[in-house]
Amino acid sequence: MTQTSTPAATEIQEIFDRIAPVYDQLNAWLSFGQHRVWKLMTVKWCNPKSGQKALDVCCGSGDLTQLLAKKVGSQGHVIGLDFSANLLAIAAQRISSQTPPLPIEWLEGDALNLPFEADIFDCATMGYGLRNVTDIPLALSELRRVLKPGGKVAILDFHHPSQDWMQLFQQWYLQTIVVPTANYFQVTEEYAYIYPSLERFPKGRQQVTLAYEAGFSQVVHYAIAGGLMGVLVAEK
Numbered sequence: 001m002t003q004t005s006t007p008a009a010t011e012i013q014e015i016f017d018r019i020a021p022v023y024d025q026l027n028a029w030l031s032f033g034q035h036r037v038w039k040l041m042t043v044k045w046c047n048p049k050s051g052q053k054a055l056d057v058c059c060g061s062g063d064l065t066q067l068l069a070k071k072v073g074s075q076g077h078v079i080g081l082d083f084s085a086n087l088l089a090i091a092a093q094r095i096s097s098q099t100p101p102l103p104i105e106w107l108e109g110d111a112l113n114l115p116f117e118a119d120i121f122d123c124a125t126m127g128y129g130l131r132n133v134t135d136i137p138l139a140l141s142e143l144r145r146v147l148k149p150g151g152k153v154a155i156l157d158f159h160h161p162s163q164d165w166m167q168l169f170q171q172w173y174l175q176t177i178v179v180p181t182a183n184y185f186q187v188t189e190e191y192a193y194i195y196p197s198l199e200r201f202p203k204g205r206q207q208v209t210l211a212y213e214a215g216f217s218q219v220v221h222y223a224i225a226g227g228l229m230g231v232l233v234a235e236k
């Protein structure tokens with residue numbers, strides 16, 4: 001694996017604050033709308049039920065948070081947590097006109113030091129966050145800490161495909177499609193970080209090991225979208 005230096009947390013926070021205004025449109029373009037399907041699958045895997053309390057860590061503009069809120073309904077409660085104030089503002093703006101209102105609370109906070117007591121959430125999600133945190137084992141152990149026993153977390157992110165031709169396709173796609181598209185939105189530098197962050201990111205099997213080491217039981221990694229994406233599902 002190529003060694004690349006890990007950016008500091010403040011650098012990552014600044015990147016996400018800068019790309020906030022174009023984040024949703026870029027996501028839709030770059031995934032050809034498919035990120036919505038992957039997010040639906042992720043929410044299903046953490047099994048939210050009516051009236052439950054759910055957490056979406058690294059919520060960004062709040063796609064997964066909204067999906068969780070629709071599942072837990074008006075009797076439930078969902079917290080969307082992120083350290084980018086700009087993305088949280090967009091998340092809040094997106095749901096402001098929804099009727100009936102969704103049971104969502106937006107919270108500025110750190111995935112590596114969750115501002116909650118232990119054992120309080122029935123389920124949790126994290127979308128494209130694990131690859132960005134500066135300490136993956138700590139992020140996993142924080143998620144486990146705040147889940148109730150038996151609660152599930154589902155973590156969606158890019159993945160290294162196992163087939164050679166898919167790896168080549170991914171490399172070509174990230175370097176030839178993502179960067180020029182980001183250039184169009186004037187966030188080239190910010191999006192160029194995806195490829196090195198994926199290079200550093202543990203593969204599915206390694207993620208499973210890390211989740212067990214964080215104390216989870218029943219851990220499975222599902223490769224989806226031809227192995228280009230993955231969802232790590234773990235139970236406390």
Ligand SMILES: C[S@@+](CC[C@H](N)C(=O)[O-])C[C@H]1O[C@@H](n2cnc3c(N)ncnc32)[C@H](O)[C@@H]1O
Pocket residue numbers: 009012013016057058059060061062063064081082083084087109110111112126127128129132133134
């Ligand atoms: C690629 S975005 C994903 C946003 C959203 N979950 C989605 O799927 O569209 C990654 C998010 O992780 C957040 N993030 C990264 N490290 C974080 C940390 N340590 N604490 C809180 N948020 C963090 C960023 O601010 C950003 O909003």
